[in-house]
Amino acid sequence: xxxxxxxxxxxxxxxxxxxxxxxxxxxxxxxxxxxxxxxxxxxxxxxxxxxxxxxxxxxxxxxxxxxxxxxxxxxxxxxxxxxxxxxxxxxxxxxxxxxxxxxxxxxxxxxxxxxxxxxxxxxxxxxxxxxxxxxxxxxxxxxxxxxxxxxxxxxxxxxxxxxxxxxxxxxxxxxxxxxxxxxxxxxxxxxxxxxxxxxxxxxxxxxxxxxxxxxxxxxxxxxxxxxxxxxxxxxxxxxxxxxx
Amino acid sequence: xxxxxxxxxxxxxxxxxxxxxxxxxxxxxxxxxxxxxxxxxxxxxxxxxxxxxxxxxxxxxxxxxxxxxxxxxxxxxxxxxxxxxxxxxxxxxxxxxxxxxxxxxxxxxxxxxxxxxxxxxxxxxxxxxxxxxxxxxxxxxxxxxxxxxxxxxxxxxxxxxxxxxxxxxxxxxxxxxxxxxxxxxxxxxxxxxxxxxxxxxxxxxxxxxxxxxxxxxxxxxxxxxxxxxxxxxxxxxxxxxxxx
Ligand SMILES: Nc1ncnc2c1ncn2[C@@H]1O[C@H](COP(=O)(O)OP(=O)(O)OP(=O)(O)O)[C@@H](O)[C@H]1O
Ligand SMILES: [Mg+2]
Numbered sequence: 001x002x003x004x005x006x007x008x009x010x011x012x013x014x015x016x017x018x019x020x021x022x023x024x025x026x027x028x029x030x031x032x033x034x035x036x037x038x039x040x041x042x043x044x045x046x047x048x049x050x051x052x053x054x055x056x057x058x059x060x061x062x063x064x065x066x067x068x069x070x071x072x073x074x075x076x077x078x079x080x081x082x083x084x085x086x087x088x089x090x091x092x093x094x095x096x097x098x099x100x101x102x103x104x105x106x107x108x109x110x111x112x113x114x115x116x117x118x119x120x121x122x123x124x125x126x127x128x129x130x131x132x133x134x135x136x137x138x139x140x141x142x143x144x145x146x147x148x149x150x151x152x153x154x155x156x157x158x159x160x161x162x163x164x165x166x167x168x169x170x171x172x173x174x175x176x177x178x179x180x181x182x183x184x185x186x187x188x189x190x191x192x193x194x195x196x197x198x199x200x201x202x203x204x205x206x207x208x209x210x211x212x213x214x215x216x217x218x219x220x221x222x223x224x225x226x227x228x229x230x231x232x233x234x235x236x237x238x239x240x241x242x243x244x
Numbered sequence: 245x246x247x248x249x250x251x252x253x254x255x256x257x258x259x260x261x262x263x264x265x266x267x268x269x270x271x272x273x274x275x276x277x278x279x280x281x282x283x284x285x286x287x288x289x290x291x292x293x294x295x296x297x298x299x300x301x302x303x304x305x306x307x308x309x310x311x312x313x314x315x316x317x318x319x320x321x322x323x324x325x326x327x328x329x330x331x332x333x334x335x336x337x338x339x340x341x342x343x344x345x346x347x348x349x350x351x352x353x354x355x356x357x358x359x360x361x362x363x364x365x366x367x368x369x370x371x372x373x374x375x376x377x378x379x380x381x382x383x384x385x386x387x388x389x390x391x392x393x394x395x396x397x398x399x400x401x402x403x404x405x406x407x408x409x410x411x412x413x414x415x416x417x418x419x420x421x422x423x424x425x426x427x428x429x430x431x432x433x434x435x436x437x438x439x440x441x442x443x444x445x446x447x448x449x450x451x452x453x454x455x456x457x458x459x460x461x462x463x464x465x466x467x468x469x470x471x472x473x474x475x476x477x478x479x480x481x482x483x484x485x486x487x488x
Binding site: 141143144146147148149150151152153154157161162165166169240242243 | 294296319322323327329331332333334335336337338346347350351379381395399
């Protein structure tokens, strides 16, 4: 029964893929029209790659700070961290981009779009990451903490040697998903005029009127960034697994 | 080992887990066994003795030294003792041997090779060497408890606190673990043990303490307490549990 179901699923998925590729192949994309713009696309892709990489690191830092804030003993710190997370998670990214770019960055005298873009993504993604981290830490059973206390570890040693190593394994799928989101969300930064991948594709489209010839490379370009991340995450999950 | 408790009270919300409990145990006594009905406060008393929690009022004195109820003193106390819970003592992300070496290295400041030597000595005692590179999830419950015991004794604890170490195990594994505890008691290791295994209590105890509703109803040698209990509640309880 289970086997039949899995064959059935396989056939549906395989048929779906075939149909999709058939359409792709039979459509006239007029690739030649976008050929002169290929360097614009490649430059945009490079920009998105670097932007995402910086934001990935910075958002992890932000996420860890917010996590520390949420776990802090001092209640006002906890409340502010919580408030930050809820505001970021409860409002659209587009609005945040506009507010940070036109109000905050401007008031702070910050004009480099790349830096502002990186900050916006990190501020946004950090809030989600801190929630994923918190979920991982709170999923460690109390008995583990009791045992760790009983062998005489200090509070910080308990985090370092018992909670975090176990939490890492549990948050990996969520974190890699969030990183993929971050890469895709960077496409919204075209609204502040950052010349990243999506912006370039939009310009190519505007210049050539060959929508799909501009946007199919866009999809592939994002996949080239997100797929390696997924593979890496699976690899790490295997390496960190301890329930054999 | 000398242990005195004076007027200990411990409350969880409305539950009075320990009421004005006083106790005095002095030297020739090596193995103390706590028995009593479920909810009588055995685990609570063990946690206080192991400095995993603090009493609401009252004083604990170990070898004429009152246990101060500040974080630093409690940590020092925990570091001198070995503690074993009913279940889930080992850290699942570390191999059995790493579990034993962690407190030796991180808490007791041993070098890696010295920690390994102490670990091997402890494993030899319980014939656990063949399994030392397995993860806890690859061990039987009895093996897990024996490794947890090995971890507790590898630090050469002043006092070994065992809270129902076999109640999560089937009879065969129980026998396995009890044998190890008996060996330890023969070697002169001071032990406080709470258990529902009356036969075992009788066999290893130097002194038996009967708890009910947070109070000590009776205390004495196993011959006295199991042979001719004086308190009617204890008589009743023992006649019920000994019937099978
Ligand atoms: N962390 C806690 N929070 C609330 N109540 C608790 C807590 N720990 C213990 N109690 C209560 O205190 C009383 C004593 O519990 P304790 O676990 O010490 O009993 P016990 O003698 O070990 O029982 P058992 O033989 O079932 O293990 C019980 O009524 C229990 O419900
Ligand atoms: Mg108990």
